[in-house]
Amino acid sequence: MATDTLHDLFDLTLPDPATLYRALLAREATYEGRVYVCVATTGIFCRLTCPARKPLAENCTFRPTIGACIEAGFRPCKRCHPLQPAAEADPMIAALLAALDARPAYRFGEEDIARMGYDLSTVRRAFKRHFGMTFLDMARHRRLREGFETLALGGSVIAAQQEAGFQSASAFRAAFARLLGCAPGDIAGEGRLLADWIGTPLGDMIAISSPTHLHLLEFIERRGLPAEIARLRQGVKGALGIGSTAPTEQIRAELGAYFAGRSADFATPVALDGSAFTRAVWAELRRIPAGESVSYAEIARRIGAPAAIRAVARANGANQLALIIPCHRVIGADGALTGYGGGLWRKQRLLEIEAQYRTRPQQVG
Incomplete structure (x- = not known):
């Protein structure tokens, strides 16, 4: 995800979720075009003025841009048509959105x-301005999501390929492999572990769980994700499928509360695969309160191994439970941000998000 859309993803100046939920119930036009x-x-995602039946508060998260909603995996509502104002204001956007609706799998x-007669840079700027993402990004997100969901619902790989709009099986396998590190046929169906897709304001995540424990939670852009998934598949002798489990649904709800500003507590049961030192x-990372950060050297001191700073850094990097084990709260001794598998821009945003929790008591995970 490009860093120039960073501030569109999570706006700390927005009212609190309770205020926005009241505005949703009242169908207030105050936040029209500013929050969804x-x-x-x-x-799905809607305008706050949507006439549809109102959801429960715990099922709602609020995002400041249409792009953030789409990147988090939500589809536009067919009753309130949140993309319509931009289309009405710009015939070019209307034409491109109509083309996408007419051929969602293309x-x-x-x-x-x-070929449609539009300047590429003009289209890019217009879509970034209105939606926080480019037209091609919007089309790609829709296609990949459709393919993944087809597999999750038990559809065949061929059906998923067709839903995702790939003309050849090899191209679909290659795109899927870039995302998850294995071909769709290797992960479709039932398994001892199940992978599911979770949308967040900072990008999509992959969760992999057994019926009782969460084994992996990572942003899909993490460079080491394919290797992590390969190790999990090896551990269950290839029995990795697509679908949801109770731990996945629990962490989905907890992530919603986290990004909505309601809680930074994660109680989902997790499987920890590492040495005693790791x-x-x-465990020490999980004791760092939300809104605070420490150095590698401080973590080493706290666990009684002050000379093991590099080993602490390696253990930090081996974490495959993003946010739950908050390795993003570890910074350099000079206060500078250090490496983060999800990207330094995302690490910065997570620390900014957690600043709102600084004065609140948080439970130790």
Whole structure:
């Protein structure tokens, strides 16, 4: 995700979720074009003035841009049409959105935009301004999401390929492998572990769980994700499928509360696979309160191994339970941000988000 959309993803100047929920219930026009509601139970996002039946507060998260809603995996509501104002204001946007609706599975490229008679840079700027993402990004998110959901619902790999709009099986396998590190046929169906897709304001995440424990939670752009998934597949002898479990649903709800500003507590049961030293580092990371940060050297001192700073850094990097084990709260001794598998821009945003929790008592995970 490009860093120039960073401040569109989570706006700390927005009113608190309770205020926005009251505005949703009252169908207030005050926040028209400034905030949208994403409903976890339906997978759609709406204007706050939407006439549809109102969801429960715990199923709602609020995002400041349409792009943030789409990147988090939500579809536009067919009753309040949140994309419509931009389309009405700009005939070019209207034409491109109509083309996307008419061919949702088509693999749009720059040549298609040019063929329709539009300037590529103009289209890019217009979509970024109105939606926080480009037209091609919007089309790609829709296609990949459709393919993943087809597999999650038990559809065949061929059906998922068709839903995702890939003309060849090899191209679909390659795109899927870049995302999850394995071909769709290797992960479809039932398994001892199940992978599911979770949308957040800072990008999509992959959760992998057994019926009782969460084994992995990572942002999909993490460079080491394919290797992490490969190790999990090896551990269960390839029995990795697609679907949801109770731990996945629990962490989905807890992430919703976290990004909505309601709680930084994570109580989902997790499986910790590491040496005694690594687990000691992870346990210490979980003791860092939201809104605070410490150095690698301080973590080493706290676990009684002050000389093991590099080993602490390695244990930090081996974490595959993002946010739950908050390795993003570890910074350099000079106060500078250090490496983060999800990207330094995301680490910065997580620390900014957690600043709101600084004065609140938090439970130790």
